[in-house]
Amino acid sequence: MLKTLGAHIKEFKKDSILTPVFMILEVILETVIPMMMASIIDDGVEAGDMQHIYIMGALMVLTALLSLWAGVMGGKYGASASTGFARNLRKAMYDNIQTFSFSNIDKFSTSGLVTRLTTDVTNIQNAYQMILRMCMRAPATLICAMSMSFYVNAKIASVYLIAVVLLGIVLFIMIKITMKYFQQVFKKYDALNESVQENVSAIRVVKAYSREEFEKGKFLKANENIYNMFVKAERIIAFNSPVMQFTVYTCILAISWLGAKMIVSGTMKTGELTQLLTYCMNILMSLMMLSMIFVMITMSMASAERIAEVLNENADIVNPDKPVMQVKDGSIKFDKVDFSYHKNAETPVLKGIDISIKSGETIGIIGGTGSAKSSLVNLISRLYDVSAGSVSVGGIDVRNYDIEILRNEVSVVLQKNVLFSGTILDNLRWGDKNATDEECIRACKLACADEFIDKMPEGYNTYIEQGGSNVSGGQKQRLCIARALIKKPKILILDDSTSAVDTATDSKIRKAFAEEIPNTTKIIIAQRISSIQGCDRIIVMEDGAVDGFGTHDELMAGNEIYRDVYESQMSGSGDFDE
Ligand SMILES: Nc1ncnc2c1ncn2[C@@H]1O[C@H](COP(=O)(O)OP(=O)(O)O)[C@@H](O)[C@H]1O
Numbered sequence: 001m002l003k004t005l006g007a008h009i010k011e012f013k014k015d016s017i018l019t020p021v022f023m024i025l026e027v028i029l030e031t032v033i034p035m036m037m038a039s040i041i042d043d044g045v046e047a048g049d050m051q052h053i054y055i056m057g058a059l060m061v062l063t064a065l066l067s068l069w070a071g072v073m074g075g076k077y078g079a080s081a082s083t084g085f086a087r088n089l090r091k092a093m094y095d096n097i098q099t100f101s102f103s104n105i106d107k108f109s110t111s112g113l114v115t116r117l118t119t120d121v122t123n124i125q126n127a128y129q130m131i132l133r134m135c136m137r138a139p140a141t142l143i144c145a146m147s148m149s150f151y152v153n154a155k156i157a158s159v160y161l162i163a164v165v166l167l168g169i170v171l172f173i174m175i176k177i178t179m180k181y182f183q184q185v186f187k188k189y190d191a192l193n194e195s196v197q198e199n200v201s202a203i204r205v206v207k208a209y210s211r212e213e214f215e216k217g218k219f220l221k222a223n224e225n226i227y228n229m230f231v232k233a234e235r236i237i238a239f240n241s242p243v244m245q246f247t248v249y250t251c252i253l254a255i256s257w258l259g260a261k262m263i264v265s266g267t268m269k270t271g272e273l274t275q276l277l278t279y280c281m282n283i284l285m286s287l288m289m290l291s292m293i294f295v296m297i298t299m300s301m302a303s304a305e306r307i308a309e310v311l312n313e314n315a316d317i318v319n320p321d322k323p324v325m326q327v328k329d330g331s332i333k334f335d336k337v338d339f340s341y342h343k344n345a346e347t348p349v350l351k352g353i354d355i356s357i358k359s360g361e362t363i364g365i366i367g368g369t370g371s372a373k374s375s376l377v378n379l380i381s382r383l384y385d386v387s388a389g390s391v392s393v394g395g396i397d398v399r400n401y402d403i404e405i406l407r408n409e410v411s412v413v414l415q416k417n418v419l420f421s422g423t424i425l426d427n428l429r430w431g432d433k434n435a436t437d438e439e440c441i442r443a444c445k446l447a448c449a450d451e452f453i454d455k456m457p458e459g460y461n462t463y464i465e466q467g468g469s470n471v472s473g474g475q476k477q478r479l480c481i482a483r484a485l486i487k488k489p490k491i492l493i494l495d496d497s498t499s500a501v502d503t504a505t506d507s508k509i510r511k512a513f514a515e516e517i518p519n520t521t522k523i524i525i526a527q528r529i530s531s532i533q534g535c536d537r538i539i540v541m542e543d544g545a546v547d548g549f550g551t552h553d554e555l556m557a558g559n560e561i562y563r564d565v566y567e568s569q570m571s572g573s574g575d576f577d578e
């Protein structure tokens, strides 16, 4: 996991190395300063040597400035390395998500991906900066101050060796407990994010069902949970400071007492005592830092794992080695196709599909919800790969095509379709970024979208809000059809794409298709028999299998399901599912 993340430090390796180098330099200089201080007291003040005080004082200022510079440089490189690392991580994750197939995406929730790209990366960024700056600094301070203390006076140094060990044990216990809480906090964060994401993006549904109070309660609970966990963790961390203070003052007392006795008996000088006291502070501070690093690392471990999951997810639909770059025609062949969404699913979603569709044919698909109509057509443009058998377009297995070329030739209007924020023209040009205004207008005419666009005050430059919230369901569907048409595909698939369009417009769209794009293979999934009655042939889906395939008249004569639906719909009652 750390290897996965570490690979993205890349151009910030230099900064990542320079940070601890400068930090160590700072530590060394900080260790020298108390020595100079001691010398000023012992060789200057005590001996009455002003000259020595001036020289040492000047040296001390210089060293302090140098140490300040090292600290600033360390901070600068640390900030640059950690923010750069975060940038690389975000980019790598985003790039990888773009390669995901539908089945890859199925594995992560949208809110999960958003949290991973934002909060988790920020956690890593903070932890990384902390690690770069403190990981070397704290142990270095500990070692330098400790060895200097032993060098100055071994007897007194052993006092804080004892303190260090005791404090170490206390900190270790505290960390163990807080880590447990922090790990739980992060699990709860997911629940909070999910609640926020789901509600904010579906706020209209929440309002329509007057579920505000319920949703508020749900959020409150998630929020409260995190609060409680944090309080528990922080309560323990709050102990940190008093325990530290207590240890520091005890040490100072012990050193002063021991030191005073030694000074009186002449075995130690006053300056040496001040030097030791400074080291004492340094050592205890570095212990404090170490404990903070541990907490920080634990807090970021969960984030690191979640980021690594996204980075390590391999796209399961990739381009073949020698991709076919041209789709000959719009013929489609399903050859003994089985398909399931999950590898170890017990019953496949599609079983034993064998269908041949000629180029230019218009095919209707009808079947109850959940009969796998969408699953069937999603295999054609390789949004999912078959589990067994093969799907061919233009006589070649779809897995042999360059994916982009295949998807340009097989244009799908997905059942769950979305528009993006931008003008109508911007949205249409998703289909083909070089489409001229005339081509866009023509596509809208075919999809019967021109009627309402012309009525809008800004026509084709009307701004569509995020998710297409300022157009009606039927208008959105017509824009999505137009967007798919702009690709000028060889195969056009409409997955229940006119469900929100009135019957008259629906039939106008079909008529336009038949007249204007006769050579395009058209696959129309619909709930209304009237939408597909005129198709060359119709597929009746039932429980993931083809129950009937033929013209309207053939099915009327030979397919029971089709006939029942036809009769119930003609008598004006109910839809397919009834
Ligand atoms: N992304 C998915 N992951 C897992 N199962 C799915 C997914 N999409 C659809 N299914 C399941 O596959 C079956 C067929 O769904 P679908 O093809 O959408 O039916 P239809 O379009 O005919 O309503 C359903 O039982 C549904 O629960």
Ligand SMILES: [Mg+2]
Pocket (backbone or CB within 6 Å): 373, 374, 375, 415, 495, 496
């Ligand atoms: Mg469907």
